[in-house]
Amino acid sequence: MDRKYRKIVLLLPISMMYLMLIGGGxxxxxxxxxxxxxxxxxxxxxxxxxxxxxxxxxMMISMMYSVGIAAIxxxxxxxxxxxxxxxxxxxxxGNMKSLIQHLxxxxxxLPYLYMVFIVMLFFSQSGLVSRLxxxxxxxxxxxxxxxxxxGSMGIVLVYVLKGIPFVxxxxxxxxxxxxxxxxxxxxxxxxxxxxxLKRIYLPLSKDTIVWAGMVLYAYDLGSFEVPxxxxxxxxxxxxxKLYSSYLNPSLSSVPETMAMTIILFGVGIVTVALFxxxxxxxxxxxxx
Amino acid sequence: MKKISLxxxxxxxxxxxxxxxxxxxxxxxxLLPTHFTLEYWSDVLLKNPLFYKAxxxxxSIALLTALFSTVIGFMTGRAVVYHLGxxxxxxxxxxxxxxxxxxxxxxxxxxxxxxxxxxxxxxxGVVLVHTVICLPYTCNIAVAYFTGIPKAYxxxxxxxxxxxxxxxxxxxxxxxxxxxxxxxxxSFLISNTEYFSTFLIGGGQVVSxxxxxxxxxxxxxxxxxxxxxxxxxxxxxxxxxxxxxxVKQEVDTFYGGN
Numbered sequence: 001m002d003r004k005y006r007k008i009v010l011l012l013p014i015s016m017m018y019l020m021l022i023g024g025g026x027x028x029x030x031x032x033x034x035x036x037x038x039x040x041x042x043x044x045x046x047x048x049x050x051x052x053x054x055x056x057x058x059m060m061i062s063m064m065y066s067v068g069i070a071a072i073x074x075x076x077x078x079x080x081x082x083x084x085x086x087x088x089x090x091x092x093x094g095n096m097k098s099l100i101q102h103l104x105x106x107x108x109x110l111p112y113l114y115m116v117f118i119v120m121l122f123f124s125q126s127g128l129v130s131r132l133x134x135x136x137x138x139x140x141x142x143x144x145x146x147x148x149x150x151g152s153m154g155i156v157l158v159y160v161l162k163g164i165p166f167v168x169x170x171x172x173x174x175x176x177x178x179x180x181x182x183x184x185x186x187x188x189x190x191x192x193x194x195x196x197l198k199r200i201y202l203p204l205s206k207d208t209i210v211w212a213g214m215v216l217y218a219y220d221l222g223s224f225e226v227p228x229x230x231x232x233x234x235x236x237x238x239x240x241k242l243y244s245s246y247l248n249p250s251l252s253s254v255p256e257t258m259a260m261t262i263i264l265f266g267v268g269i270v271t272v273a274l275f276x277x278x279x280x281x282x283x284x285x286x287x288x
Numbered sequence: 289m290k291k292i293s294l295x296x297x298x299x300x301x302x303x304x305x306x307x308x309x310x311x312x313x314x315x316x317x318x319l320l321p322t323h324f325t326l327e328y329w330s331d332v333l334l335k336n337p338l339f340y341k342a343x344x345x346x347x348s349i350a351l352l353t354a355l356f357s358t359v360i361g362f363m364t365g366r367a368v369v370y371h372l373g374x375x376x377x378x379x380x381x382x383x384x385x386x387x388x389x390x391x392x393x394x395x396x397x398x399x400x401x402x403x404x405x406x407x408x409x410x411x412x413g414v415v416l417v418h419t420v421i422c423l424p425y426t427c428n429i430a431v432a433y434f435t436g437i438p439k440a441y442x443x444x445x446x447x448x449x450x451x452x453x454x455x456x457x458x459x460x461x462x463x464x465x466x467x468x469x470x471x472x473x474x475s476f477l478i479s480n481t482e483y484f485s486t487f488l489i490g491g492g493q494v495v496s497x498x499x500x501x502x503x504x505x506x507x508x509x510x511x512x513x514x515x516x517x518x519x520x521x522x523x524x525x526x527x528x529x530x531x532x533x534x535v536k537q538e539v540d541t542f543y544g545g546n
Binding site: 003006007009010011013014017018020021022024025026027028029032096099100102103105106108109110111112113114116117118120121122124126128131132134135141142214215218219221222223224225228229238239242243246261264265268269272 | 294295297298301304308316317318319359360361363364366367371372382383384385386387388389390391392393394396397398399400401402404416417419420423427477480481482483484498501502505506508510513517520521524525528
């Protein structure tokens with residue numbers, strides 16, 4: 001009895017947090033999206049707000065845009081991060097490893113918001129890369145350097161730069177635990193380092209890589225500040241769109257905003273699951 | 289060669305941040321800024337009335353978040369390892385839920401529900417929301433560390449006549465200490481790097497460091513952004529240095545067999 005009681009006490013706080021904040025939030029948003037907001041005088045249950053939203057074309061476009069950007073950045077981070085993590089486990093230089101550790105730490109400390117600034121500093125039309133090329137005589141003025149940061153490219157760049165340290169951080173732990181014997185055997189049998197990565201390291205760290213990718217994908221999909229600063233008027237990511245509709249002072253737009261939130265929640269959950277499934281299969285294919 | 293290019297990858301941005309924070313003239317083809325000035329530093333440290341308010345509220349939010357999420361995380365970890373028979377896949381999925389729902393939607397939902405409580409637009413509301421997004425990490429750390437402690441230790445201590453609290457204080461807690469430090473560190477960091485949730489839930493009443501940073505960055509204001517960045521980075525590097533001594537095997541156990 002004592003044991004059972006203890007179990008409930010230990011699990012109470014987290015269940016409260018999740019049920020009240022996540023579950024409760026979902027419940028309120030769902031209720032409002034169905035048109036029930038007694039305080040504002042909406043009392044009839046209706047699905048019209050959902051169909052209204054689904055009929056808007058630009059809604060679908062910005063959703064696709066966000067999904068695309070998030071998927072590309074997450075996959076790039078997974079790919080590069082895993083590769084660097086593998087090279088690090090293979091590397092025999094002590095200082096190299098500690099150097100990368102510092103770099104990792106640096107990448108983890110910086111908020112996404114600040115990574116936007118770093119990317120601006122280096123890759124904008126008047127950024128350091130452009131200046132360096134100017135000195136070398138390859139670029140004449142700011143206009144002849146391509147616009148890399150305002151638009152999809154910049155957003156992806158920020159996400160990838162933040163994503164890589166995260167992937168390395170998680171994957172390297174798993175890779176470090178893989179016994180060196182497998183590798184030794186493979187080498188004796190004549191495998192090269194790419195084959196060892198594909199046949200030994202990838203299958204054994206698959207779960208962690210997919211997990212890291214999933215988290216990054218979900219984060220990139222719902223991030224606000226990065227697309228807000230870097231996006232162009234032509235394409236808007238759905239988080240920016242959702243927030244501007246959330247800020248709309250007209251009370252009659254509340255249910256529509258909530259319906260939008262619910263739709264995006266559904267899209268989010270489905271695509272996160274899909275993303276995990278697809279990357280899992282892809283890694284499985286590669287390692288065959 | 290590789291080593292030099294790697295070193296450049298973090299020395300270069302840092303050097304430029306330092307240079308840009310004290311030199312004001314950086315017209316296009318120049319590679320290095322000129323015209324020494326301390327104006328940017330004084331603007332942020334002396335003239336910006338929000339800076340100290342933001343610093344204090346950022347630190348208190350982060351500390352409270354670290355405290356809450358670590359305590360709740362380790363309670364959950366304990367329950368998972370000792371009472372629920374280990375970390376099954378479905379359990380891991382439920383605990384990780386806040387990471388798998390896109391942030392925007394998660395925060396809008398929490399903003400809606402907090403409006404029914406007295407905590408909206410308050411520091412405590414922000415702490416609650418940050419705690420939710422830190423919990424997946426702290427729970428994972430807690431599960432990893434609890435799994436690492438042989439159950440025989442506690443049983444032995446009980447056989448020798450100690451009470452539950454005594455066993456916890458003298459056996460379990462010391463063994464968990466590195467995990468607790470790591471969990472505090474991670475949640476402190478996550479809370480401090482959050483921008484949107486603080487801004488939304490705080491409703492303009494709560495000002496954090498990243499919110500002071502935001503206008504500088506969105507206006508591409510190099511000088512002030514560099515100052516803010518240096519303050520932010522040194523704050524966390526200091527934290528890491530202090531805690532690093534305590535946590536030697538941090539990385540090995542974190543996320544162990546996920």
